[in-house]
Amino acid sequence: MRPFAIATSLLTSGLLISSSQAHWIPVFNKPAVVPARPSSQQQPMDAPGIQLPPSSSGDAPPSAPPPGSDVILSDVLSLTRQINIFAGFTRDISSVSTRLDTTALNTTVLAPVNSAISDLPRKPWEDPKDYAELGTSAYEGQAGEDRASRNLRRFTEAHVVPTSPWEEGEKVKSMGGGELWWENRQGKAILQPGNVEVDRVVSRVANGEVWMLKGVLNYAS
Numbered sequence: 001m002r003p004f005a006i007a008t009s010l011l012t013s014g015l016l017i018s019s020s021q022a023h024w025i026p027v028f029n030k031p032a033v034v035p036a037r038p039s040s041q042q043q044p045m046d047a048p049g050i051q052l053p054p055s056s057s058g059d060a061p062p063s064a065p066p067p068g069s070d071v072i073l074s075d076v077l078s079l080t081r082q083i084n085i086f087a088g089f090t091r092d093i094s095s096v097s098t099r100l101d102t103t104a105l106n107t108t109v110l111a112p113v114n115s116a117i118s119d120l121p122r123k124p125w126e127d128p129k130d131y132a133e134l135g136t137s138a139y140e141g142q143a144g145e146d147r148a149s150r151n152l153r154r155f156t157e158a159h160v161v162p163t164s165p166w167e168e169g170e171k172v173k174s175m176g177g178g179e180l181w182w183e184n185r186q187g188k189a190i191l192q193p194g195n196v197e198v199d200r201v202v203s204r205v206a207n208g209e210v211w212m213l214k215g216v217l218n219y220a221s
């Protein structure tokens, strides 16, 4: 991947005007392509093999893909308002957007709910080590944008599992390289390491699933 392309894409999306002025909203301005789907095919959905809490949001209920459907992850990720910060990251990180666009490769997307990302003590593209080494200008200029892109890529890839269906207890490496598995604890899916609870499965499509997380996974290098 060309770092310049990432930085350019981040700039284009308005994500990285400057680290101090960075704002979430411009990331979401790209219009989502909404595939038409008859309402008769909508049905409630559980996590793999377990009961998850029902949706308490105003979002449309998730839909199982009709047999032979060609709807894929990149079509549906932007449709759930509660995870649209993470959806924006997946569009900006080309390794991930390419993966989600690939029909032949299944993926489980572990999308932290918006509040889990906005409540982080720092932005996902900020790294305390960068500030320690470079001070407050760590993310200024071309080198700074490249640094921020790398950090955001690390965060995003840590939340993408190149496997679907993903069975309970099955240890897999995320795109970022960290090993993950999940446990069924009293009817809740809990991701490990870190005890991060899956709120619900928001989409199940031809090339994988989108799970909404109540927190973020560890993405430290």
Ligand SMILES: *[C@@H]1O[C@H](CO)[C@@H](O)[C@H](O)[C@H]1NC(C)=O
Binding pocket: 106, 164, 165, 205, 206, 207, 208
């Ligand atoms: C990919 O996902 C589909 C839909 O869940 C499933 O039928 C298929 O077996 C999966 N393929 C692989 C290689 O896991």
